[in-house]
Structure formats: structure tokens, C-alpha cells
Amino acid sequence: MKLGKWLLPTYAILALVYLLVPIVYTIAFSFNDSQRTNIIWNGFTWNNWLTVCEAQGVCEAFGNSIFIASISTLVATVLGTAISIALVRYRFKFRSAMTLLLFMPMATPEVVLGAGLASQFLAAGMPKGITTVILAHIMFCISFVVVTVRARVASLDPKLEEAGRDLYGSPSQVWWRITFPLLLPGIVAAALLSFALSFDDFIITNFNRGAVDTFPSYVYTAAARGIPAEANVIASGVFLLAIAMVLVAQIGGAIRRKKLGITT
Amino acid sequence: MANEPSGRGFAQSGADLELVHVTKSFPGFTAVDDLSLTIPAGSFFALLGPSGCGKTTTLRLIAGLEEPTAGKILVGGKDITNTKAYQRPVNTVFQSYALFPHMTILENVAFGLKRRKIAEPLKLAHEALALVELDHLAQRKPQQLSGGQQQRVALARAVVNRPALLLLDEPLGALDLKLRRQMQIELKAIQSEVGLTFLHVTHDQEEAMTMADTVAVMNKGKIEQMGAPAELYELPHTRFVATFLGQSNLFDGQVTGTEGDTLVVSVPGATLHVSAARSQVSAGAITVGVRPEKLEIHRESPKAAGRQVVGPGRVIDTSFAGVSTQYVVTVPELGDITVFEQNDGDIVAVGEEVWLSWSIGHAFGLPIEAPFDETDLSTRALATAVQ
Ligand SMILES: Nc1ncnc2c1ncn2[C@@H]1O[C@H](COP(=O)(O)OP(=O)(O)OP(=O)(O)O)[C@@H](O)[C@H]1O
Ligand SMILES: [Mg+2]
Numbered sequence: 001m002k003l004g005k006w007l008l009p010t011y012a013i014l015a016l017v018y019l020l021v022p023i024v025y026t027i028a029f030s031f032n033d034s035q036r037t038n039i040i041w042n043g044f045t046w047n048n049w050l051t052v053c054e055a056q057g058v059c060e061a062f063g064n065s066i067f068i069a070s071i072s073t074l075v076a077t078v079l080g081t082a083i084s085i086a087l088v089r090y091r092f093k094f095r096s097a098m099t100l101l102l103f104m105p106m107a108t109p110e111v112v113l114g115a116g117l118a119s120q121f122l123a124a125g126m127p128k129g130i131t132t133v134i135l136a137h138i139m140f141c142i143s144f145v146v147v148t149v150r151a152r153v154a155s156l157d158p159k160l161e162e163a164g165r166d167l168y169g170s171p172s173q174v175w176w177r178i179t180f181p182l183l184l185p186g187i188v189a190a191a192l193l194s195f196a197l198s199f200d201d202f203i204i205t206n207f208n209r210g211a212v213d214t215f216p217s218y219v220y221t222a223a224a225r226g227i228p229a230e231a232n233v234i235a236s237g238v239f240l241l242a243i244a245m246v247l248v249a250q251i252g253g254a255i256r257r258k259k260l261g262i263t264t
Numbered sequence: 265m266a267n268e269p270s271g272r273g274f275a276q277s278g279a280d281l282e283l284v285h286v287t288k289s290f291p292g293f294t295a296v297d298d299l300s301l302t303i304p305a306g307s308f309f310a311l312l313g314p315s316g317c318g319k320t321t322t323l324r325l326i327a328g329l330e331e332p333t334a335g336k337i338l339v340g341g342k343d344i345t346n347t348k349a350y351q352r353p354v355n356t357v358f359q360s361y362a363l364f365p366h367m368t369i370l371e372n373v374a375f376g377l378k379r380r381k382i383a384e385p386l387k388l389a390h391e392a393l394a395l396v397e398l399d400h401l402a403q404r405k406p407q408q409l410s411g412g413q414q415q416r417v418a419l420a421r422a423v424v425n426r427p428a429l430l431l432l433d434e435p436l437g438a439l440d441l442k443l444r445r446q447m448q449i450e451l452k453a454i455q456s457e458v459g460l461t462f463l464h465v466t467h468d469q470e471e472a473m474t475m476a477d478t479v480a481v482m483n484k485g486k487i488e489q490m491g492a493p494a495e496l497y498e499l500p501h502t503r504f505v506a507t508f509l510g511q512s513n514l515f516d517g518q519v520t521g522t523e524g525d526t527l528v529v530s531v532p533g534a535t536l537h538v539s540a541a542r543s544q545v546s547a548g549a550i551t552v553g554v555r556p557e558k559l560e561i562h563r564e565s566p567k568a569a570g571r572q573v574v575g576p577g578r579v580i581d582t583s584f585a586g587v588s589t590q591y592v593v594t595v596p597e598l599g600d601i602t603v604f605e606q607n608d609g610d611i612v613a614v615g616e617e618v619w620l621s622w623s624i625g626h627a628f629g630l631p632i633e634a635p636f637d638e639t640d641l642s643t644r645a646l647a648t649a650v651q
Contacts, residue, residue: 162329163362165349167376167425174350177375181366 023239030232037226048229055230061218062234068130068214069198072137077191079138080145081183087146088153105140106147113140114207121208128210136208137201141194148193152186199238274382278461279340279353279428280305281326286335288321295321297485298335303478305340305428306459308452310472313482314508319465320359322482323431326463327356339429350379355422359433359465361414363406369393369417370402376425392424393417395450411438416447423454430455432464436471448475469509473497481505501544503551503633512553513601516632519547527629533597534574536627543629551630557604558626561591561612562619572627574598575619579612593618 029038033045053059086092087099105113114136121132160182164174180187202216209217219231281303288296295318303309311319324330326337328349337345344352355376364372370389377385393399396416398409406414415438422430432451436444452475455462466472472479473493480490481504489501500506506514517531527543529536529552536552543550560566566573577595589611591603601620612618 157360157362159358159360159362160364162349163356163358163364164375166327166329166354166356167421168350168379169375170350170379173379178364 026232027236027239030229030236032229032232034229038229038232039226048233052230052233055228057213057218058228058230058234061213061215064130064212065199065215068133068137069195071134072141072198073191073194075134076138076141076145076194077187080142080190081149081187083142084146084149084153088150089158102143102146105143110201110203111207114204117204118207128208128212130212132208132210133205133212133214136204137198140201140204141198144193144197145190148190149183149186152183156182274426274458277428277459278306281429281461281463282336282338282341283322283326284336284338286322286325286337287333288318288325288330289333294485296325296332299485299487300335301480301487301490303461303463305461306455307477308455308462308464308475310476310479311463311465311482312467312469312472312479312509315467317482318485319482320433323356323433323463323465326429327354327431328352329356353428354431355425355427355429356431357418357422357433357435359437361406361418363414363417363421365406368403368405369398369409372406372417373421373424375421380425388424389420392420395423395454396420396447412440412443415439419447419451423451426458426460429461429463432462434465434467437467444471451475479509481508483508497555499542499628500553500630503553503630506553506628506630511556511602513556513559514551514553514630515598516549516551519545519550526624529629531598533595536574537572537624538627538629539625542625542627545629545631549632551632552627553630554622554627556590556602557588558622559601559603560621561593561603561605562621563612563616565619566621568621570624571621572624573619573621574601576617577601577620579614579616579618582611582614584611593620595620 029041030048031044031046032038032041033043033047035042083098083102087095117132117136117139118128121128121135126132156179161174161178164178165171169177200216201214202220205214206217206220213221215234219227219235222228222231283299283301286296286299287294297318299318299322311322313319321330325332326339328344328347328351332345335345336343339353363369364375367375370386370393373389373392374385377388382388390399390402393402396419398413398416398420401409401413406417409417415435419432419435422432435451436447439447448471451462454460464472464476476493478490479493479496481488481496483504489496489505496505497510500509500512503514506512515529515531515534515536517529517536519527520530520535521528522540523537525540526537527540527546527550529538529550531552538550538552540546554572562575565575574595575593577593577598579591580594580600581592583590584607586607588604588606591605591612593601593603595601603620
């Protein structure tokens with residue numbers, strides 16, 4: 001059928017273009033020799049990339065975001081992994097209630113969550129700042145970690161850990177040599193997801209950040225005046241870094257598979 | 265000392281295992297029911313039983329992977345009931361292999377040695393792999409092996425530790441006949457060389473009988489009978505053992521009197537005799553049994569002293585099985601009787617009228633009980649079918 005032959009590729013190309021246009025725009029305008037605003041193309045320059053930290057506050061906000069995302073990811077991943085194991089392996093009181101509670105942050109609208117947290121921090125007398133942002137991020141990241149890691153724990157055969165114990169592995173040896181390596185792909189996925197969510201979050205952060213700027217909140221404020229090209233540089237940088245990580249993982253996996261193929 | 269839990273180095277000899285009134289109940293289900301047994305050091309003990317009778321649970325209790333609801337477990341005279349799995353001088357070959365998927369075969373086999381800080385773990389692991397003929401695959405991952413190869417790795421991974429007590433949960437189930445025979449010989453060699461104690465769970469009666477010093481037949485969480493293979497086969501104590509271990513022709517009847525040391529039993533359609541010494545009951549209801557290969561088939565009514573004769577009956581089925589032929593003979597009122605005859609060239613045809621006889625000394629008497637659920641036998645039937 002003629003139509004069917006053309007429809008799918010056309011549709012796919014259109015969808016890809018639609019997805020890629022904003023990204024290409026962002027990257028292109030990171031090279032714009034902008035004057036006061038970065039809206040009109042004024043010619044190509046490397047300057048924005050070379051002097052990225054000279055614009056007021058961009059790098060500070062970026063640093064804050066990285067710091068917040070790192071701490072939140074670390075804490076949420078550790079706690080979330082422990083919770084996942086408990087939820088899958090043990091039967092305890094309020095287990096199903098706990099599962100439900102863990103899904104709440106994902107289901108609740110972010111504005112509600114952000115506002116609710118803000119009033120909680122106010123009631124507790126906690127000044128808004130990096131700490132409150134980190135606490136808020138840990139809270140919603142845990143949910144995503146649990147969802148990701150739980151599936152991995154459920155697919156882990158308890159017999160493997162039993163075999164480890166049978167072969168003289170103490171509880172800590174069994175954890176580090178058997179359980180942890182087998183859960184690692186899930187844990188890494190959860191950590192990457194947490195990092196991305198935390199780095200990206202604007203709404204909840206905005207309710208709890210006080211005077212601290214994160215990268216999204218900086219861009220939001222700057223947008224009123226016309227986003228500086230330095231913000232495009234950082235956004236492009238993050239994007240390229242993510243692409244690079246995916247490529248490395250893919251190529252690494254391919255090499256590993258090939259190596260195994262050779263030894264067989 | 266060789267038998268100390270998590271002791272350094274290898275066991276110098278096997279340790280005896282003692283289960284004292286061990287019970288394991290799961291919510292709503294008792295998997296192991298007041299089980300007591302002693303396995304002497306250095307012996308090869310086989311545990312036979314239908315699927316779901318509690319064999320794996322028994323092994324898990326001994327390995328420390330499950331806690332008994334009641335009872336005590338002793339290895340080498342030492343109560344280990346309250347010690348942890350990794351402290352017990354016991355290794356298991358798991359029914360489901362449980363190989364570590366993220367490690368190579370070599371790392372899998374060396375795992376236990378490394379945990380106990382035994383010198384040259386890789387060299388020993390290679391040797392163990394050579395024993396199961398898999399050394400050439402040492403660098404592969406478990407997923408890259410066939411089921412039978414994985415099973416042999418599981419075997420090597422446990423055996424390499426030379427534990428005082430080795431628990432084998434159907435360790436040869438996935439192997440073809442030739443490899444299975446070969447592994448049986450290897451296992452037996454390892455066992456007798458170091459004098460380790462083996463507790464071997466199997467579905468394969470022939471394997472149990474050829475390898476084990478002692479066979480225990482388990483049913484519904486209890487041991488029905490335990491003893492040397494020949495003893496168990498020749499003189500079963502229960503209907504379950506008589507039908508689970510090999511085949512038996514069984515006739516339900518009543519003891520009507522005695523003639524010297526022989527019981528006279530009246531069954532529908534015949535009067536049978538069984539030696540009182542070979543019967544578990546001496547009065548009242550009784551089941552008389554005789555193994556099919558003990559029966560002789562005759563074209564004319566035989567006259568022989570000391571032999572039990574039944575018939576005439578009619579051959580309704582014959583099946584040729586190489587060394588022997590299996591006949592099914594139906595005798596009015598007595599029912600269908602199975603006969604195994606050596607093949608000496610004279611094959612009786614279906615439809616012929618025949619008499620059957622057996623030496624009275626070969627019959628055995630059992631307490632009467634309802635024939636056990638045939639579905640229990642399904643896995644055994646499967647297991648024997650694939651042999
Ligand atoms: N964790 C558990 N909870 C509840 N019941 C269990 C549990 N583990 C085992 N059982 C039950 O205990 C019985 C004995 O199980 P077990 O695994 O010991 O059987 P088995 O003799 O090894 O059988 P197979 O020959 O099929 O391996 C089974 O009926 C099983 O359903
Ligand atoms: Mg089992």
C-alpha cells in the first residue's frame with residue numbers, strides 16, 4: 001500500500017523534528033553573539049562558552065543545582081533501596097499502607113506538594129534554603145527510587161543469597177558480593193532518574209528555596225529579562241553530557257558483549 | 265578440628281548427622297513432621313519420595329536456610345540448630361542450581377573457598393571443574409551454559425569445599441543417562457575418598473539404590489521406612505514403600521489362620537500364604553504383596569511344593585523391554601497381576617490361558633491401607649519415564 005509506505009516515515013520524521021527543534025534552538029543560540037537579549041541571531045561566537053561563568057549568578061545557580069541533586073540522589077537512593085528490599089522481602093504491619101504512601105508524591109500535583117511542604121517547614125520553624133530544598137527533593141526522589149529498585153529486588157531469586165550463605169558468606173559478604181551487584185543496574189537507574197528529577201525540578205523547589213537560586217529558578221527569573229546566552233550554554237552542556245553518558249553506556253555494553261562472544 | 269563450624273580448611277572426614285524430632289510447619293501446612301534420623305559419618309544416604317513430600321525442606325533445615333518449628337539438628341555430635349547457615353560445615357547442591365549470574369563459572373566455584381580464605385582457591389576451583397569436565401568453560405557466565413552444565417557447576421561449587429556433610433538436592437536430574445552414570449561414579453569416588461557424608465535427594469530409585477548405603481523413603485513429611493536398599497526392596501513395610509520403590513502386586517484380604525510359621529490369607533478368588541516373619545501384621549486385615557519379577561508364568565497348572573499358585577488367568581497385555589518382558593495377566597476376582605519374565609525366547613501371547621506362581625518366601629505382608637493417591641506418583645512416573 002502506497003499510503004502506508006509513506007505515512008509512517010513522514011510521521012516519524014515530523015515527530016522527531018517537533019521534539020528536536022527546541023533543543024537545536026537552545027544549542028544554536030548558545031553560540032549567538034547576543035547583545036542585550038538572546039532572541040535575535042546576531043552572528044556566531046565562541047564567547048558564551050568561554051566566559052560562561054561571567055554572567056551574574058548562572059554558575060552559582062548551576063553549582064547549587066548540582067549540589068542539591070547530588071545530596072538528594074545519594075540519600076534517596078540509599079533509603080529507597082533499603083525500603084524496596086523491605087517491601088519485597090518482608091511482611092510487616094502497614095506494608096500496603098506504606099506502599100500507598102510512597103506513591104503519593106508521584107500522584108500529587110507538584111504545586112500542592114510544594115505549597116504543603118513550604119507550610120510544614122514554616123510550621124517547624126525551618127528557614128528556607130538549600131536544606132529545605134534538599135529535604136523536599138529527597139522526599140519525592142525516594143518514591144521514584146522505590147518504584148525502580150523494587151522491580152529489580154522482586155526479580156532477584158532469594159536462592160542466590162541462600163547459596164551465598166550456604167557457601168560461608170557472612171551477611172555483609174552476601175550483601176556486597178551477591179545482592180548489591182545484582183541490584184546495581186536498578187540502583188544506578190534509580191540514581192540517574194533521581195538526579196535528573198532533582199536537577200530539573202522547578203515548582204517544588206520554588207516554594208521552598210527562599211533566596212537560593214537553582215539553575216531552573218535562575219532561568220525562570222532571567223526569562224523575564226531575556227535569558228542570557230550563558231544559560232543556553234549550560235543547558236546545551238548538560239544535554240551533551242547526558243548524550244555522552246548514554247553513548248558511553250551503549251558502547252561499553254556492546255564491547256562487553258563482544259568480549260563475552262569472543263571468549264565463548 | 266575438622267568439623268568445627270566454618271572451620272578453616274577442609275573436613276578431614278565426614279560428620280554424622282542427627283535429626284531429633286524435627287518438625288517444620290508453614291502456616292497451615294506441616295512440611296516435615298516429627299522427623300528423626302541418624303546418618304553415620306562417611307555414609308551415603310539417599311532420601312526418596314514423591315514431589316512435595318518435604319525433601320527439599322529437610323535439606324534446607326539441615327543447611328540452616330530454614331528454622332525448625334521444633335526439634336534439634338546435630339552435626340558431628342554438635343547441636344547446630346541455632347547456628348547460622350554460613351557457620352555450618354554443610355554445603356548444598358541446590359535443586360535450582362542457584363548459580364551467581366554475575367560471576368564467571370570459575371568465580372562461582374571459588375566463592376566458598378574464598379570466603380573461608382583457603383589457599384589457592386582458583387587452582388582448586390579449576391580442579392573441581394575438571395572433575396565435572398567443565399574446565400574449558402571456566403570463564404563463561406552461567407547463562408551461557410546448558411541446564412546440565414549448570415547442574416554440574418552447582419555440583420562442583422559445593423563439592424570443592426569438601427564439607428563434612430554434603431546435601432544434594434536432585435543434583436543429577438538434568439543430565440542424560442551416560443553423563444548421569446559418570447557423575448554418579450565421580451560422586452561416589454569423592455565421597456569414599458575423603459569419607460564425606462552425603463545426603464542425596466533423588467527421584468531416581470535406581471540411583472538411590474545403586475549409590476546409597478541407606479535409603480529412606482519419605483512420604484508426607486515422615487519417613488516411611490529406612491534401611492539398606494535390598495532390605496527396603498525385598499521387605500517393604502508399608503503399601504507406600506511397596507509401590508513407590510519398584511512395583512508390587514498387592515492383594516487385600518484377611519488372615520484366617522496359621523500353618524506353622526506361615527499365615528493363611530483369604531483374598532477374593534484365592535487363598536494366599538505369607539511367612540509370618542515377613543509380615544507386618546499377624547491377624548485381621550492384611551495386604552499380601554509380591555514383586556513382579558518374583559512371579560513365574562506357566563501354560564499348565566504347576567505342581568510345586570512351597571510355591572503359591574494362582575490361576576488360571578488370561579494374558580491381556582505384553583510389552584517387550586529388552587532383557588525382560590512385562591505381562592499383565594488378569595485373574596478372575598484377583599484382578600490384574602504384573603509379571604516380569606526374563607527373555608528366554610519363549611514369549612507368551614496375549615489371550616493365552618496361564619497360571620502364575622511364586623515362592624512363598626518372596627511374598628510380604630503389609631498393614632492394609634487405602635491405596636495412596638496416584639497423583640502423588642506423577643512426578644515419579646515422569647522421573648522413571650525419562651530414564
Ligand atoms: N515457604 C513455604 N511456605 C509454605 N509451604 C511450603 C513452603 N516451602 C515448601 N512448602 C510446602 O512444603 C511441602 C514440601 O516441599 P518440599 O520443597 O520440601 O518438597 P520436595 O519433597 O522437595 O518436592 P520436590 O520433589 O518436588 O522437589 C510442599 O507441599 C510445599 O508446598
Ligand atoms: Mg525438592
